[in-house]
Amino acid sequence: MKPGGEVRIIGGLWKRSKLPVANLPGLRPTPDRVRETLFNWLGQDLSGWQCIDPFAGTGALGFEAASRGAASVVLGENNSTCIEVMQKNAQRLKATHIRMQRGDGLSLLRQQAAHSLDLVFLDPPYDFPGYEACLQLSLACLKPGGFAYLEAAQAWPAETLLAAGWRLHKHLKAGAVHAHLLQPAA
Numbered sequence: 220m221k222p223g224g225e226v227r228i229i230g231g232l233w234k235r236s237k238l239p240v241a242n243l244p245g246l247r248p249t250p251d252r253v254r255e256t257l258f259n260w261l262g263q264d265l266s267g268w269q270c271i272d273p274f275a276g277t278g279a280l281g282f283e284a285a286s287r288g289a290a291s292v293v294l295g296e297n298n299s300t301c302i303e304v305m306q307k308n309a310q311r312l313k314a315t316h317i318r319m320q321r322g323d324g325l326s327l328l329r330q331q332a333a334h335s336l337d338l339v340f341l342d343p344p345y346d347f348p349g350y351e352a353c354l355q356l357s358l359a360c361l362k363p364g365g366f367a368y369l370e371a372a373q374a375w376p377a378e379t380l381l382a383a384g385w386r387l388h389k390h391l392k393a394g395a396v397h398a399h400l401l402q403p404a405a
Contacts, residue, residue, distance in 0.1 A: 226279040229255045230263060231286030238308045240277040241300045245344060248277040249370060253391065253398050257368055258283060260389050260400050261338070265289045271331065271360075272340035273324030273353075278305040278317075280340040280368070285317050289338075292317045295327040325349055331360035342370040354383050358403055369399040380404075 225237045226248045240248060249257075257280075266288035272281040275294035278301075285292045294317060296302050302319050309317045320327060324343060339357040343350070350371065357367045367385070369375065374397045377387045381404055389400040 226277055226282075227251060228283055228286050230258060231283070231288065233282070233286040233312055236286075236312065238277070238279070238282060239304060240279075241298075241304045243298065243300060246276050246301070248279045249342060249398075250393060250396060253370075253393050253396055254279060254283055256391050256393075257398060257400065258287060261366065263287060265338070268337040269335060269362075270338040270340070271295070271327070271336055272342070273327040274341070274343040274347075275305065275319075276301055276342070278308065278319075280342065281317060282308065282312070282314070284338065284340075285314055290316060293320055293327070294318070295320045295322060295324050297321065297323060325352055325356065328353065328356035328360065331356075333359055334362050336360050337362055337365045339365070339367045340370075341367055345372040351383065354380075354385060354401075358384050361403060363403075365403070367401040369401055371397050371399070373397055375399055 228236045268289040269291045270284045270289045271293045273295040275296045278294045281292040281294045385401040386404045391398040
């Protein structure tokens with residue numbers, strides 16, 4: 220594995236910690252600025268939250284949530300190299316509340332118990348054809364008052380999200396990234 224750079228934890232227990240990431244084509248960590256804004260929207264303290272990132276890649280979003288007190292974070296990823304790097308990062312930080320699971324993100328979402336999660340990170344590859352399925356599956360596993368973070372190459376119109384059962388809570392465009400914080404509409 221060639222070195223691929225690093226991501227920096229923005230806040231919480233591991234603030235300023237730098238985590239190595241794999242050098243793989245198409246791997247694009249959520250930028251620091253976007254993560255900082257997202258966790259400003261959510262609040263700095265996620266104590267007790269149950270979180271999942273079914274398309275973890277570098278794990279930056281999940282590590283950030285764990286650093287801010289999330290009780291449980293599941294990082295799902297298809298790529299074994301990414302899993303290996305995330306496991307080493309978790310060991311180095313002594314992050315016993317972070318669990319890696321290798322496999323398909325949609326399958327991982329299907330495995331979640333109904334109304335069991337406070338936060339779902341949805342950051343699949345931008346050319347992923349299953350965004351709608353991700354949104355549908357996420358609705359089923361969120362607790363009342365829970366959030367989904369959707370990262371995409373384009374803005375999702377509020378009307379489209381509403382038709383899928385979501386309310387757009389916040390939106391940010393930073394470079395090529397469109398960050399959406401969503402809540403169930405009902």
